[in-house]
Amino acid sequence: MGKVALVTGASRGIGRSIALGLARDGFDLALNDIDRQISDLHEVAAEVQAIGRRSLLVTADVRDKTAVHGMVGQAIEGLGQVDVLVNNAGILTSARIEDITEAQWDDVFAVNAKGVFLVTQAVLPHMRRRRSGRIVNIASIGGKRGGPGQAHYCATKAAVLEFTRVLAMELEDSGITANSVCPGIIMTEMGKVNLGDQASIEKWEAATALRRIGQPDDIAGAVCFFASDASAFITGQSLNVCGGVIFDGG
Numbered sequence: 001m002g003k004v005a006l007v008t009g010a011s012r013g014i015g016r017s018i019a020l021g022l023a024r025d026g027f028d029l030a031l032n033d034i035d036r037q038i039s040d041l042h043e044v045a046a047e048v049q050a051i052g053r054r055s056l057l058v059t060a061d062v063r064d065k066t067a068v069h070g071m072v073g074q075a076i077e078g079l080g081q082v083d084v085l086v087n088n089a090g091i092l093t094s095a096r097i098e099d100i101t102e103a104q105w106d107d108v109f110a111v112n113a114k115g116v117f118l119v120t121q122a123v124l125p126h127m128r129r130r131r132s133g134r135i136v137n138i139a140s141i142g143g144k145r146g147g148p149g150q151a152h153y154c155a156t157k158a159a160v161l162e163f164t165r166v167l168a169m170e171l172e173d174s175g176i177t178a179n180s181v182c183p184g185i186i187m188t189e190m191g192k193v194n195l196g197d198q199a200s201i202e203k204w205e206a207a208t209a210l211r212r213i214g215q216p217d218d219i220a221g222a223v224c225f226f227a228s229d230a231s232a233f234i235t236g237q238s239l240n241v242c243g244g245v246i247f248d249g250g
């Protein structure tokens, strides 16, 4: 039996690219998203199957602990195991701090931060039993260097980065690694919040050393690396995949 990856928020954008990248690398896929995205999720499942891998739809809202445990159980039962967890599901809203509503604050933390915690917690007993696993959390360069108008979102991504570091410490010699990937500005439905018009696109191209906007497949490559044997000695780290918008250590 091949290796299995569970990807949250896999119906479109970065999650879809990650799922297809992992399928090309030989993984069978448990594909998660919310019920509303079921038809897009079916399309990704068909694409995974066209690559020659198995796929299983495991819809659940990552904010809901019961649903999350059900999702992980379904993935293990349906595909036999979970070798790789990619916590990718996320939401973004924009507002300056004086204008962020309590609901906006709670919503973005519930999906982006609590969701990562709940899914990770649900998968860990299985990975620990097998003494093997890879957890890859999709954070953001915004979690390292925030921008005006997205304080609540950036705070969730900083939370994911620190959660991942502590997770790696607690995993010790369990055989499980945990790392974060920090996308820059990527052209997806979410990315369009920052790339709404030609002027914004040109602004971000100019702010990027490689002078282009990122594509979902740019992120998939980094996730596939963290899912592969090539990254066996890397844990608790974060990798900026941003074309050079920010530079760690400088």
Ligand SMILES: NC(=O)c1ccc[n+]([C@@H]2O[C@H](COP(=O)([O-])OP(=O)(O)OC[C@H]3O[C@@H](n4cnc5c(N)ncnc54)[C@H](O)[C@@H]3O)[C@@H](O)[C@H]2O)c1
Pocket: 008, 009, 010, 011, 012, 013, 014, 015, 032, 033, 034, 037, 060, 061, 062, 063, 087, 088, 089, 090, 091, 092, 111, 115, 138, 139, 140, 141, 182, 183, 184, 185, 186, 187, 188, 189, 190, 191
């Ligand atoms: N696009 C960017 O520029 C960018 C930059 C940095 C980080 N990211 C991060 O990358 C990840 C993917 O973003 P994207 O650009 O593909 O966004 P997207 O909006 O295209 O996709 C996000 C997916 O997550 C799903 N999702 C949302 N809430 C969910 C929930 N409660 N339970 C399960 N699934 C849920 C959505 O339905 C959607 O399919 C997110 O974590 C995002 O914060 C994106």
